[in-house]
Amino acid sequence: MIKCLVELGSQYYSTGYIKEAKLLMEQVLDEVDENAPTFIIAMNYLTLLSTALCEFETAERYYRTAREVIDGSSDYRRQAAGALIDIPxxxxxFIKGELEQARRLNEKVLKTLIELNIKISLPMVYSQRSVLSFFSGGYDKGVEYAAKGIEICDKMFLSDNQKGWVYLAWAQNCLGLEKLDKAAELIHRAVEHFEDPGNRWGLANAWDCLHKVYLAQGKIEPARRLLNRAIHVIDGCGLLSTEGTLGNSLAGLLMIEKYFSKALDCLERLFKKEIPKKPPGLKISLLGRFKLTIGNQDIPSSRWKSSKALMILKYLAANRQKGFIPREVLIEMLWPDDDIRKTGSRFNMAMSVLRKTLQPQLAPKKASAYIERKKDTYRLNGDITISIDAEHFSESLKSAKVVKNNLQKALERYLLAESFYQGPFLEEAPYEEWCMEKRARFASDYLMILKAIEAIYDEQKDNESTALYSQKILKADPFDENSLRKLMTLHAGSGNLTELKKMYMHHIKAAEEMDCPVSAEITEMYKRLT
Incomplete structure (x- = not known):
């Protein structure tokens, strides 16, 4: 299943369907373990695709998440995977205009890949190096880097989109050197590599470059046709940065033709076509009592006019890692005993209330910024900043396990995970069936975290902190005899027999209430210590 998603997502990317590719790679991320190689592949694509769509915050988030996982890996994986995620x-x-930072990172990546002998990604790195040289005016160097990239492609028999981008970078630098015939030849080679899979993104960039060659040759009409073709091929793809490049090219062409008014209109449209401003982020608390914050505003319970609408939000937040949730699943969760054919209208009403609660000014039939719909499936919008404590809890726990051999780093991450646990999962809904399994899992993970912290403090001979976490463990699980014995020993060692006796009597009372016998070992230990 995961392999099919990766291959399909890669195919969508290769054909220029960037939004669709991103959606599929997000599904891969939901299915794969972060220690698997596929995780880095998906993160690599998602960083690239988000950037292509000008979703820079999303790209930064994917990059940071990947880096956190990579930095806790073995030395070779840290270097190799780190270099691969640094490429996108x-x-x-580069797209953000931070050219010097891009150049330094590109240099670092190239050095690492050469040292590790990872050749498969070198053509793309040389392509980036060539493009960066072009924008700094180093055309000769740009040609040199691109030629090196093509040489590697030929040695490895690579003949895909990657090679097309290298040819295009080479052509740009030839254009800068005014070697127009050579530039045109290289662009045609790039087009051959983009046309086979139907890469609309690559074709648009190649035709834009060729239109500049034609302009330099005085071929105005062919240049106009090519530019219009480039604009048309990416229409509706959401490639804002490429649309901006082509819009600027169109304004330049209109000025050459002395259509100054039209050129000005084109530029005005271009500047008005801002990257859509994202609505305020969501902060959702699921561990303990539910809490929702939109931007800096806490949403009071009085604002929820429908308990079903609220439950939909809780379910989507708790299951965000599953991607799109089918409508039937949500209906079954809300009305498990009712005929699904009779609950459709009720679901539509609840969903409408949810959309209005999150965005009171939302116009009828306008798409919600927070709830994304695909046919009859729903999810929280993946491009909005949404912070969910349960996810942070699980991510911090995974991160701690990755660095378990480094006690101080592991302790820091276990403590971070603990800070997110403010109580049982959705404790206000103790009888909701779908919550029970998750509640038990989070409680189990929380207890495991407490035990890990207790063990680290114990190894560090920090008796005060060990005692504190032994108490927390016993509060979560009154019958954990290991922590009970540890705490009894610590109290006895500090001469606090009063606290020791109090703790032992509390244990007896709890055992009686649960009709459980007190361990003979605990009783004997109590007698010996007192």
Whole structure:
């Protein structure tokens, strides 16, 4: 299943369907373990694709998440995977206009890949190096880097989109050197590599470059046709940065033709076509009592006019890692005993209330910024900043396990995970069936975290902190005899027999209430210590 998603997502990317590719790679991320190689592949694509769509915050988030996982890996994986995720991030920096940072990162990546003998990604790195040289005016160097990239492609028999981008970078530098015939030849080679899979993104960039060659040759009409073709091929793709490049090219062409008014209109449309401003982020608390914050505003319970609408939000937040949730699943969760054919209208009403609660000014039939719909499936919008404590809890726990051999780093991450646990999962809904399994899992993970922290403090001979976490463990699980024995020993060692006796009597009372016998070992230990 995961392999099919990766291959399909890669195919969508290769054909220029960037939004669709991103959606599929997000599904891969939901299915794969972060220690698997596929995780880095998906993060690599998502950083690149988010940048292509000018979703820079999303690209930064994917990059940071990947880096956190990579930094806790073995030395070779840290270097190799780190270099691979830095390749799309170099593109992110470039598109944002941070050229010097992009250049330094590109240089670092190239050095690492050569040292580790990872050749498969070298053509793209040389392509980036060539493009960066072009924008700094180093055309000769740009040609040199691109030629090196093509040489590697030929040695490895690579003949895909990657080679097309290298040819295009080479052509740009030839254009800068005014070697127009050579530039045109290289662009045609790039087009051959983009046309086979139907890469609309690559074709648009290639035709834009060729239109500049034609302009330099005085071929105005062919230049106009090519530019219009480039604009048309990416229409509706959401490639804002490429649309901006082509819009600027169109304004330049109109000025050459002395259509100054039209050129000005084109530029005005271009500047008005801002990257859509994202609505305020959501902060959702699921551990303990539910809490929702939109931007800096806490949403009071009085604002929820429908308990079903609220439950939909809770379910989507708790299951965000699953991606789109089918409508039937949500209906079954809300009305498990009712005929699904009779609950459709009720679901539509609840969903409408949810959309209005999150965005009171939302116009009828306008798409919600927070709830994304695809046919009859729903999810929280993946491009909005949404902070969910349960996710942070699980991510911090995973991160701690990755660095378990480094006690101080592991302790820091276990403590961070603990800070997110403010109580049982959705404790206000103790009888909701779908919550029970998750509640038990989070409680189990929380207890495991407490035990890990207790063990680290114990190894560090920090008796005060060990005692504190032994108490927390016993509060979560009164029958944890290991922590009970540890705490009894610590109290006895500090001469606090009063606290020791109090704790033992509390244990007896709890055992009686649960009709459980007190361990003979605990009783014997109590007698010996007192």
């Amino acid at each position: 991030y170099t593109y992110t920096l």
